[in-house]
Amino acid sequence: MPLPPRDFTTIGPKLGERFPDVRLPDQTGQVVDLHAARGRQRALVVFHRSAEW
Amino acid sequence: MAEKLRESGVALFALSYDSVDVLRIFTEKHGITFPLLSDGGSHVIRQLGLHNERVAEDHAVYGIAANPRHVGLPYPGVFVLDQDGTIVQKRFHESYRVRDTGAGVIAQTLDLLESSDGAGAVDEGGAVSVRGWLDSPTYVWFQRLHLNVEVVMAPGVHIYDQPVPRGFVPLSIGVEPIDGLEVGTVSWPSPRLFRMDGLDETFWVHEGTARGALPLTFMGAPGAGDHVIRVTVAYQACSASVCLVPSSLRLELPVKEMALVGRELPRPTSTT
Numbered sequence: 001m002p003l004p005p006r007d008f009t010t011i012g013p014k015l016g017e018r019f020p021d022v023r024l025p026d027q028t029g030q031v032v033d034l035h036a037a038r039g040r041q042r043a044l045v046v047f048h049r050s051a052e053w
Numbered sequence: 054m055a056e057k058l059r060e061s062g063v064a065l066f067a068l069s070y071d072s073v074d075v076l077r078i079f080t081e082k083h084g085i086t087f088p089l090l091s092d093g094g095s096h097v098i099r100q101l102g103l104h105n106e107r108v109a110e111d112h113a114v115y116g117i118a119a120n121p122r123h124v125g126l127p128y129p130g131v132f133v134l135d136q137d138g139t140i141v142q143k144r145f146h147e148s149y150r151v152r153d154t155g156a157g158v159i160a161q162t163l164d165l166l167e168s169s170d171g172a173g174a175v176d177e178g179g180a181v182s183v184r185g186w187l188d189s190p191t192y193v194w195f196q197r198l199h200l201n202v203e204v205v206m207a208p209g210v211h212i213y214d215q216p217v218p219r220g221f222v223p224l225s226i227g228v229e230p231i232d233g234l235e236v237g238t239v240s241w242p243s244p245r246l247f248r249m250d251g252l253d254e255t256f257w258v259h260e261g262t263a264r265g266a267l268p269l270t271f272m273g274a275p276g277a278g279d280h281v282i283r284v285t286v287a288y289q290a291c292s293a294s295v296c297l298v299p300s301s302l303r304l305e306l307p308v309k310e311m312a313l314v315g316r317e318l319p320r321p322t323s324t325t
Binding site for chain 1: 058062063064065066067068069070071073075076077079080085088089090091092097098100101102103126127128129130131132133134135136137138139140141142143145
């Protein structure tokens with residue numbers, strides 16, 4: 001029997017909130033400020049497991 | 054896919070705990086055209102509350118051995134932001150598979166993307182209808198796509214999931230084997246417990262609309278060509294008082310091979 005499913009409404013940033021500021025290096029080593037890079041566009045932010053696997 | 058998003062004016066970002074070097078190699082290998090953010094040490098993942106602390110426990114249920122790579126893993130999923138940066142959609146799912154790619158997660162959960170032309174079929178009597186579609190009408194070598202299957206049950210009708218009462222047929226998806234195609238395990242939404250009238254037993258069932266995703270990984274050498282994915286969805290439909298005979302519906306979904314960005318497909322040098 002599978003484990004009881006988690007409630008993702010409570011995990012992580014919530015619907016209706018502004019997505020938090022994220023500043024991380026990208027694959028070129030350049031630091032990217034997510035909201036600044038996005039500008040006024042809509043965006044998808046994907047969390048995934050390793051690219052290496 | 055990234056190009057389609059760019060054309061629609063949607064920026065795409067992916068985030069993982071991989072180092073910049075690992076991401077650079079991945080970018081070169083796959084011709085990635087959008088930012089892959091390096092959250093070494095999973096600090097942002099933790100800060101956002103997306104750290105999956107139960108990975109080892111979850112994986113043990115599925116017989117996957119604990120692995121140092123599992124430390125710092127996030128829940129895989131997608132946030133959709135509007136022009137102001139507000140979260141307007143959030144799609145996360147339980148995932149016990151260790152190789153869910155970013156592209157698969159996006160494609161599985163968004164209406165922004167055009168999916169390939171799907172295929173559909175309806176049970177005689179209309180108790181159940183099935184619709185299937187792939188994340189994309191094309192694939193590249195080593196890509197993981199999902200075969201998405203939507204099962205729609207008429208009101209009052211349910212179908213069984215595992216564990217199934219003796220003599221009954223549970224919901225399952227079969228894919229006709231194709232050389233080089235690796236077929237993963239389907240993930241369905243959680244079934245609910247159902248009690249049959251007059252019986253003191255409960256069963257796990259699906260009702261209404263159930264959408265499942267089956268990962269397909271194209272592992273054959275480049276040049277494998279176009280395919281038709283032949284799918285059989287098997288199930289047994291019951292109402293509160295009576296069960297129909299076990300049934301299945303077949304779908305055929307074409308998929309074409311594309312070259313990786315900046316490369317050509319190899320030309321066959323001989324007929325094999």
